[in-house]
Amino acid sequence: MRIFPLLLTALLGLAQAQSSGGLRIYVIDVEGGGATLVIAPSGQSMLIDSGSPGAASERDSTRIAEAMRAAGLTKIDDLFTTHYDGDHVGGAPAANAVAHFDRFFDHGEMDPKWEQNANGGARWEAYTAIAAGKRTIVNAGDTIPLAGVRVDVVASHGAVIAKPINGGGAKNAYCDAADVKPPNTTATSQSTGVLVSYREFTFLDVGDLTWDKETDLACPVNKLGRVSLLLATHHGFFNDQSGAPALLWAIQPQVVIANNGPRKGMAANAYERIQQIKGLEGLWQSHLALATDAAHNTSADMIANLEASADCKGHWIRVDVGSTGGYTVTNGRNNVSKTYRVR
Ligand SMILES: [Zn+2]
Numbered sequence: 023m024r025i026f027p028l029l030l031t032a033l034l035g036l037a038q039a040q041s042s043g044g045l046r047i048y049v050i051d052v053e054g055g056g057a058t059l060v061i062a063p064s065g066q067s068m069l070i071d072s073g074s075p076g077a078a079s080e081r082d083s084t085r086i087a088e089a090m091r092a093a094g095l096t097k098i099d100d101l102f103t104t105h106y107d108g109d110h111v112g113g114a115p116a117a118n119a120v121a122h123f124d125r126f127f128d129h130g131e132m133d134p135k136w137e138q139n140a141n142g143g144a145r146w147e148a149y150t151a152i153a154a155g156k157r158t159i160v161n162a163g164d165t166i167p168l169a170g171v172r173v174d175v176v177a178s179h180g181a182v183i184a185k186p187i188n189g190g191g192a193k194n195a196y197c198d199a200a201d202v203k204p205p206n207t208t209a210t211s212q213s214t215g216v217l218v219s220y221r222e223f224t225f226l227d228v229g230d231l232t233w234d235k236e237t238d239l240a241c242p243v244n245k246l247g248r249v250s251l252l253l254a255t256h257h258g259f260f261n262d263q264s265g266a267p268a269l270l271w272a273i274q275p276q277v278v279i280a281n282n283g284p285r286k287g288m289a290a291n292a293y294e295r296i297q298q299i300k301g302l303e304g305l306w307q308s309h310l311a312l313a314t315d316a317a318h319n320t321s322a323d324m325i326a327n328l329e330a331s332a333d334c335k336g337h338w339i340r341v342d343v344g345s346t347g348g349y350t351v352t353n354g355r356n357n358v359s360k361t362y363r364v365r
Pocket residue numbers: 054055056107109110230256257
């Protein structure tokens with residue numbers, strides 16, 4: 023009975039995937055890129071971004087596969103790509119080889135009028151080759167079907183939602199003093215992003231959405247309401263291209279996770295801005311930010327990886343959202359966890 027071990031593995035996987043009884047999120051360490059695995063209570067799953075291209079894609083797809091194993095998944099249903107920078111879509115072919123995506127969601131064609139990072143054309147071709155016939159282009163205001171949770175597309179292809187969601191719509195007092203930045207002219211400004219809602223819990227992941235578009239979401243009214251968990255935009259406000267205070271302080275995330283690299287994102291001013299969020303209860307980081315000091319990193323037990331990339335083990339940060347109004351964040355490196363009550 024050669025089939026039996028396979029069947030057993032599948033059954034165990036199913037049992038594991040169902041045992042959390044809620045929403046589960048893995049922030050996978052891809053060394054300052056994006057790869058966030060969302061598993062709905064139904065067991066349906068979506069990967070938001072797929073890490074980096076080339077040699078790095080082997081590393082990143084191995085880490086995606088490790089997170090799948092930890093979650094008891096043998097495939098991932100959907101790939102949602104925020105934008106076409108290498109650290110978000112470059113790993114898509116390698117990730118597809120381990121995750122076998124059924125559906126692909128993105129913001130639409132790559133338009134040469136937006137400044138691209140190097141090798142954008144090759145990345146685009148590699149992505150469309152695996153996604154052909156399975157793509158859905160999303161617009162701000164769309165919802166993505168993921169059974170058991172609500173997934174609202176809040177920005178896409180340069181536009182943000184027209185109508186407030188999640189109890190938003192109030193005039194935002196932080197707009198008056200907002201640092202306004204001119205419209206961003208890179209392809210990153212076209213990023214799409216989602217608000218994932220499960221019961222009272224909300225998770226915002228807008229990839230590298232640029233400061234000007236964050237401001238559109240926040241001013242003059244805050245269109246997103248308050249969120250429970252924020253994936254710090256742009257790996258922790260990389261080069262100050264994201265992290266607009268008007269949005270950050272209006273949505274008042276209770277917990278922030280930064281998918282920063284050892285030397286990417288989470289500069290000292292990003293750390294300080296996050297600390298100014300009213301009611302912040304926890305900051306977690308994929309990496310110790312090596313270019314700053316201990317005073318500008320969260321406490322070491324809430325950091326998943328302490329080394330430079332060459333020595334990094336690629337530990338994830340997991341979020342388990344239960345059905346009883348609490349959620350727990352766990353550091354994959356040391357199993358340190360903290361439980362928060364959804365506000
Ligand atoms: Zn990025």
